[in-house]
Amino acid sequence: MGRGRIEIKKIENNTNRQVTYSKRRNGIFKKAHELTVLCDAKVSLIMFSNTGKFHEYISPSTTTKKIYDMYQTTLGFDLWSSHYERMQETLKKLKDSNNKLRREIRQRVLGEDLDGLDMNDLTILEQHMQDSLTVVRERKDTIHQLEKKYGMVENEVGYESTIAYSNLYGFCENPNNNIIHGSGYEPHGLRLD
Template structure:
């Protein structure tokens, strides 16, 4: 008695789907191997599971690169050169962006390379510099305030230690607490 037909649709249960994938993957690898042996065919099989795992089968006498080269020759399309062209375009865009950023740094930080700027560009650059100066000043004043507050706290602690006769390294904070609570 043969097996019944199953409806071909996505298996909703994750565990069942993974088990089916694993079994069928092994079956398709077996078929690819048989095709290679029986027909002397060059077979390359690449699969990605829904969990992102990579599985491949390549005929024993060949490599993935050879298969890609045969594929490109058959199609009359060069995958490598198109990929290289895209990489060259990306490199050009990155170089342009880098040059633009370097020019902005020379203009903002060093005040150089201003000859090609018109009135609007100069006004915009001036506004950016004023905004940056405001941010730097705010940070500077914050640091000064923090340092001043820290110095004041240290001075207050030092005065309390003098007032109550405490010396550093002879109890410190715990001694001050004990003294203030009346235990000493």
């Protein structure tokens, strides 16, 4: 009794798919080895599973690079050159972007490298700097107001409000609006974020 023909389509069950991949991979590697031995063929077989595992078979006394070079020679086409050109273009764009950012830093932070800027560029740069200064001043004022209002205590973690400690450690109100001192809460280890 022979095996029935199976329909060639994706196996939906993950476990069955992995088992089939493993068995068929071994079968393909066996056939590649047979071709190498029987026909003195140079074989390079590269496979990736759907989980990203890499498997390869290479004929003895050869490498995948040698096979790849033979392939390019036979075709008369350099497969690496187009890839290399794209990489060079990307590198050039990244270098240009990096140089532009460095120049902006020198202009905004240090006030240097201003020679090539016309009046419009200088006006725009001045506006950016004023906007940045406004944001910094607003943040500084907010922190200053918080320190004045609540008092800030610096500790190993950062700043925490002393008002939080006072509320937890002995200054709580009871329902009769009388202040109760010494509620017994220990402030150690408490933090407000």
